[in-house]
Amino acid sequence: MRTRLLWAAYGVLATLVGLGLAHLVAAVTVADTSPVLAVGSTVIDLTPTPMKEWAIRTFGSADKAILQGSVLAGVLVLAGVAGILARRRTRYGAVLLLVLVGVAAVAVLTRPQASVLDLGPSLVAAVTAVLALAWLAREQSATAAEGSGRRGILIAAGVLGAAAVLGGVGGRLINRLRLRPEDVALPDPTEPAPTFPRGLDDQVKGITPFRVDNDDFYRVDTRLDTPVVDSEDWTLTIDGDVDKKVTLTFDELLAMPMIERDITLTCVSNSVGGEYVGGARWLGVRLTDVLDLAGVGSKADQILSTDFDGMTISTPLDLATDGRDAMICVGMNGEALPREHGFPVRMVIPGLYGFISATKWLTKLTLTTYDDREAYWTERGWATDAPIKISARIDTPNALDQLDAGEVVVGGVAWAQQLGGVEKVQVRIDGGGWQDATLGPDAGSDYWRQWFFKWPADKGSHRIAARAVSGDGETQTAVKAEPFPEGSSGIHELIVEIV
Numbered sequence: 001m002r003t004r005l006l007w008a009a010y011g012v013l014a015t016l017v018g019l020g021l022a023h024l025v026a027a028v029t030v031a032d033t034s035p036v037l038a039v040g041s042t043v044i045d046l047t048p049t050p051m052k053e054w055a056i057r058t059f060g061s062a063d064k065a066i067l068q069g070s071v072l073a074g075v076l077v078l079a080g081v082a083g084i085l086a087r088r089r090t091r092y093g094a095v096l097l098l099v100l101v102g103v104a105a106v107a108v109l110t111r112p113q114a115s116v117l118d119l120g121p122s123l124v125a126a127v128t129a130v131l132a133l134a135w136l137a138r139e140q141s142a143t144a145a146e147g148s149g150r151r152g153i154l155i156a157a158g159v160l161g162a163a164a165v166l167g168g169v170g171g172r173l174i175n176r177l178r179l180r181p182e183d184v185a186l187p188d189p190t191e192p193a194p195t196f197p198r199g200l201d202d203q204v205k206g207i208t209p210f211r212v213d214n215d216d217f218y219r220v221d222t223r224l225d226t227p228v229v230d231s232e233d234w235t236l237t238i239d240g241d242v243d244k245k246v247t248l249t250f251d252e253l254l255a256m257p258m259i260e261r262d263i264t265l266t267c268v269s270n271s272v273g274g275e276y277v278g279g280a281r282w283l284g285v286r287l288t289d290v291l292d293l294a295g296v297g298s299k300a301d302q303i304l305s306t307d308f309d310g311m312t313i314s315t316p317l318d319l320a321t322d323g324r325d326a327m328i329c330v331g332m333n334g335e336a337l338p339r340e341h342g343f344p345v346r347m348v349i350p351g352l353y354g355f356i357s358a359t360k361w362l363t364k365l366t367l368t369t370y371d372d373r374e375a376y377w378t379e380r381g382w383a384t385d386a387p388i389k390i391s392a393r394i395d396t397p398n399a400l401d402q403l404d405a406g407e408v409v410v411g412g413v414a415w416a417q418q419l420g421g422v423e424k425v426q427v428r429i430d431g432g433g434w435q436d437a438t439l440g441p442d443a444g445s446d447y448w449r450q451w452f453f454k455w456p457a458d459k460g461s462h463r464i465a466a467r468a469v470s471g472d473g474e475t476q477t478a479v480k481a482e483p484f485p486e487g488s489s490g491i492h493e494l495i496v497e498i499v
C-alpha cells in the first residue's frame, strides 16, 4: 500500500512539473493554451445552459475556481493512477500521461481561434511529465536495488517539485509583468459627463455604493483566466457588410472623439435581487463613430463582435444605433479598463444585457445578419433581443436579519435603463399597500438610482418588498421569470425578524 501511494505521488509530481512548465510557456504565448485552462474552457463551452445557470446560482463568482479545481483534481487522480502503473513499467504510466495530455491538446485545438502553435504548452507538458516520471522511476528502482540511501530519489523529487512551483509561479509573474493597464494614458473626454452627484453611501448603512469601484465590480464571462491582451498589439477590425474594411490601432482609437457616460451594466443571469449589476463611469468612442469609418451596408441586422480569443457576442444593429450611448470603451471610473473588465477595449451599450452588448477584450465588429451568423450564447438558446428589465433590489436589511423594533431604514438600488430611468421606487410591508421610497440623486436615465424608506417596525416577522416604476410609466412586474432566456423578472422580497 505504501509503495503504491509513493508511486501515485511520483505520477502526481511528474504531472505537476509538466503542467507548471506548460503554464509558463502558455504565459509567454497565449494564456488559454495552458492545458488545464483549455480543458476547463472546453468544459464550460460544452456544459448545457441549465447546468451553467445552476453553477452560477450555486457558486456565484466562485464558479470558475470550483470548475478549475475540479478539472485539476480529476487530472491529478489520473496522474496518481499513471504513477501506480509506472511501478509495473514506466511505459504504462507514460502512456496514460500521454493520453491525458492528448485530451488537453484536443481541447486546445478546438478553441475558437486555435492554431497548431497553440499545441506548444501541451507538448511541453507531455515531454516534461514523461521524462520526469522516467527519472523518478529510475531513481526509485536504483534505491530499491542498492538497498542503500534514498539520496537519488530525494534529489529528483526536490528538483521536480521546485520546477513545478517555478513554472506555476513564473507563469503568473510573466502575466503580471506584461500587464500594465495603469500605464496607459487616457485622453480627456471631448464630451465629459456632468459632475458625479454624491450618493446615499454615507447616509444609508448597507446600501450599494452609488458608483461601484473597479475592484468590486461584478464579473461575468466564460473565461477561467484573466486574459492578458497587450494594447500595443491590439487592433479593432470592422468588417462584413461594410463599404470598406477598417482596422484601428489602440492609438488611432484613442485619437477619436471621446464621450464619458454613467451607465449601469446588468447581466442576464442576474436573478431578482442578485449581485450581477453595477454602476460605473465609462470613457470611450461612440459605436456609431467607429461604424461610420467603415460604412455599414444595407443587409446587416446584427453586429457580431469577437473577442481576442474568438468568443462572439451578437447585438441587434438597430438598437445599437438608435441614438443611445453605445460605446467602444477604454476607461472605467477614471482608469484604463481593468483586465477583468476587458482591457484594452470593450463595448458598453445602455439598456441591453451584457451578453448581447458588453463584449470585453474586443477585437472585431462584423456587420452581418442573424440568418448568417450565430454568437456564443445564441447557439446555447439565449435570446437575441434582450433589453434590460426594470428592477429594484433591497440591499439593506438582509434576509433573516434580527433587528430592534423602531425605525428601520430599508434601502437599495433600482434601474430602468433606456426606459426613462427610475421615476419611483415603492416599498410594501407584509403585503400591504405600495408606499413611495425616497430616491437618491439622479446621474442620468441609463444609471441606477439609490433609494431608502424609513419603516416604523414593530415586533414580529415581516415581509419587505420593493419595486420600481420607470420614467416611461412602466411598473416592475410581479410575474416571475427565470434568467434564461431573456432575463429574470419578479419582485425582490425578503423576511426579517423584529425583536
Ligand SMILES: Nc1nc2c(c(=O)[nH]1)N[C@H]1C(S)=C(S)[C@@H](COP(=O)(O)O)O[C@H]1N2
Residues within 6 Å of the ligand: 217, 218, 219, 220, 221, 222, 223, 265, 266, 267, 268, 307, 311, 340, 341, 342, 353, 354, 355, 358, 359, 360, 361
Ligand atoms: N469577451 C467576453 N465578453 C463578455 C463576456 C464574455 O464571456 N466574454 N460576458 C458578457 C456578459 S454575460 C456580461 S454580463 C458582461 C459583464 O461585464 P463585467 O464582467 O465587466 O461586469 O460582459 C460581457 N462581455
Ligand SMILES: [Mo]
Residues within 6 Å of the ligand: 220, 266, 267, 268, 269, 353, 354, 355
Ligand atoms: Mo451576462
